[in-house]
Each structure stands twice: as structure tokens, then as C-alpha cells.
Amino acid sequence: MMNALTIAGKQLSSRLFLGTGRYPNPYIQNKAIEASEAEVLTFAIRRVNLSAPDEDAILQHIEKPFQYLPNTSGATSAEEAIRIARLAKASGLSDWIKIEVSQDEKMLIPDPIETLKATEILAEEGFIVLPYTSDDPAICYRLQEAGAAAVMPGGSPIGTGLGILNPYNIERITEKLTVPVIVDAGLGSAADVTQAMELGADGVLLNTAIAKARNPVMMAEAVKYAIHAGRLSYMAGRIPKKKYATASSPVQN
Template identity: 80%
Template sequence: MKRKKLIIAGKELSSRFFIGTGRYPNPFVQNEAIKASGAEVLTFAIRRVNLDEPGEDAILQHLDRTNFIYLPNTSGATNAEEAIRIARLAKASGLSNWIKIEISADERTLLPDPIETLKATEVLAKEGFVVLPYTSDDPILCRRLEEAGAAAVMPGGSPIGTGLGILNPYNIALIAEQSNVPIIVDAGLGSAQDVVQAMELGVDGVLMNTPVAKAKDPAKMALAMKYAIEAGRLSYEAGRIQKKKYATASSGLTSLIST
């Protein structure tokens, strides 16, 4: 069976797992989890990185930069102007021209600000950034972000760090169905079960940090998430059976009657 490849901005990715680098108990555990995940794309908050010496930063110095695509994010930004400034600083420091737009106006829910996210996406896409905006699971907004130049769109399954899973599977499936760019579920996943569900809805990948970093065994959880992504994607591509109200015997009754 020929499988659809994940390509973002012309870059073919072998892994559909995007993993965060925050909240691990120490760099050793972080690296073990990243290795187990098989992820190629790493995300981190730019405000936590020393942009004067990014290669010597505590977050990045333990990583082999040649093996990863860095996806710095604008976590902490409260409007488009702040996010744009942070993105430009990251690019100027030589970190990456990939950027995850993350703009939250509410500290309690950390839900993304749709208007400011769209503004920042439009500006940065025109400047040549590979923009991956974190957004809500609104199908119309996701379409607008794609039209604004997003290289991929990242709707949340539920609020950041909650572990509530996919609260609106209908919307996530609709977003995946209508999109012409990759859809990466970002935020709210808590277990391998959540990941399988997300992938079976037709998305192209998932981004996780807290479910792995705060697990009792982060490396083992990263491996579980890796397998869940692969299983969920295979299930989606294979095509599940239709749900029915009543039972259907796997062997027809007529086959049991002797002639």
C-alpha cells in the first residue's frame, strides 16, 4: 500500500511526531525521550533560549542540531506584534526560519487568540517564514490560516497541558478533510489512546510535550506515543468498517447449514 508522505515547506519528514523540549526533569531524560520518540521536529519557547548563544543554551546544547528541524515557538506572546518580533529575533539568531505561532490572551485557559494569530501568520508568511500556527479547532479559522500562507495548521484537541484529549472530533476530522496543508494536532492530548484517535480522524501528525515530559517514565511514554501515531495512521489509511446498530455475524448463518 502506498502511504501518503508528510511534507512541510518541501521538507519530507519520516516522523509524524513533533515533540517539545520543556518540563523534563533533566537534560538526560529529555534526550532519552526525544530519542525514543523518533521525532525530527523539536519545538521550544524562544523566551527560554539565550539567543545570543543559542548553541550553548541549556535547552539546546545537549542536542545534535544536524539531526533535527527546530520549531521555535512564540509562547508568552499576547498579540501579533509580540509574536512577530519574537519570530524575527529567532531567525536573526540563526535558530530556524520555521516558527510556531502561539498567541494566548487568557492566562487561565491559554487558548489561542484567533485574530492575532491570523495577523501574525499573514505577516510572517510574507516574510518567508515557514509558519505553523497553533489555533483552535475552528474549521473556518483553519482555512483562513491556510489561505494566509501557513505551511501547516495546528489545531488544539483541548487546552494546553490538560490531557483532556480530543474534545471535538467532528471539527478535527472536518479540518483534516478540507485542508490542503498538513494538519498537526497540538495541545491537550494525554495518552496513546488520544493519539490514535487523532490520527484516525485523518490528521497528519501530533505535537506533544507535557504528556511525555510529565509521565512517570518519559522515554517509555515517548515510545508509546510513537507507536500510537503509526498505528493510528495505518488504521486511517486502511479505512475502518462502518458502525452499525445491530450485530453482523463474521460467518454467515447459511454457511452453517448443511445441504
């Protein structure tokens, strides 16, 4: 049996963090959430009515309590991300926050300097900070030192479905960090999810891969099993790769 994932003292039985955007309709969104068995839901704070979050068009369709992970998508500086996070906390949404800071609207690649700055300040203020960042092992380590409760390196640019472009870096990150590593962005299928888990990730965050699949509910279920299979494979330990064949039944001389 897999052990639970723990972030900032909270135990999670599911290692899937699920986005709430881009679904065809609220009914399919809820069915996909149910099939995934995810416990953490993320959404852009700029899409939520902070003056009445319980009546918001997004959150009112979610049928049971979850751990919310609001994100600062759309922020272009640390100052903007910090302001958004404080507003979300003041509204009662959550003290968990996913930091997203990007200068490039086309690629949406995280700004490492601004992300680190926001992480340091918000962690000091008592937020549970989960920064979305690039797959650079050095910046991931710096984010951990800055107080991140978990670090979320991207596999590839958001929404591309390109999968993990640099598995070597992801593996180095999972080896180096002591806080949980959640691979976030660019995963497109259950195969990508399994690879992330086999590289040592503690979990994955998906939105587009499920919401825009031909059958979002079926994909959500596939991802749930992929996480389990990938984690078990990582824990079991793969055989080393070899240049030449090794007979499974060697001839005895």
C-alpha cells in the same frame, strides 16, 4: 508503508513533533527524544538565549541536528509574536516558526484574530509558519489561505491531557485543508494520539504527555507506535458504525 510527511518541501519520516520542556532532567529528555524518533523539536523562544543559541541551557543538551520549530509562547498580540519570530530568525535558530498568541493565561486558548494577523505577515516575509489555533474549521481554513505551511489545531487546552474534546471538528479540519494538519495540545496518552491520526491528522505535537509521564522514555516509544498504528488505520479505512449487530458468520438458509 506510510509515505513521508512533507512541510514546505522538507520531508519528515516521523510525524511526531516533540516539545523540549518539563522533563525531569536533560538525560531523560535526550533518551525520550531518541525513543520517539522525532525529527522536529519545538521550544519557547522566550526560554532561549538568543545572543548565543548554541550555548543555550536548553539547546546545548540536544545531541544531534533536528529541525527546530521555535514558538512564540507568551505572546499576547500579533505584533509581539512577529517581533519574537524575527528575533529568532535573526539569531540563526530557524525560519520555521510556531505562532502562539493567547490573551487568557489560565486557559491559553489561541486568539484567532491575532494568530491570523501574525500568520499573514510572517508568511509574506518568507517564514515557514505553523500556527497553533483552536479546533474551529473556519479559522483553520483562513490560516491556510493566509500562507500557513501547516495548521496546528488543539485537541484540548495545553497541558490538560484531556485528549480530543471535539473529534467532529478535527475530522472536518483534516477533510477540508490541503496543508498538513498537526494536532497540537491536550493529548495525554498513546490512545489520544491514535485517535488524532485516525481522524486524518498528518501528525501530532506532544510535550507534557511525554515529559510528565511516569516513564517519559517509555511513553515516547508508545507514542511513536501509536502514530504508526493510527495512520495505518486511517489509510485502511474503518468500517461504518451501525446501530445493530451484523453476524460475522451469517446463518445460511
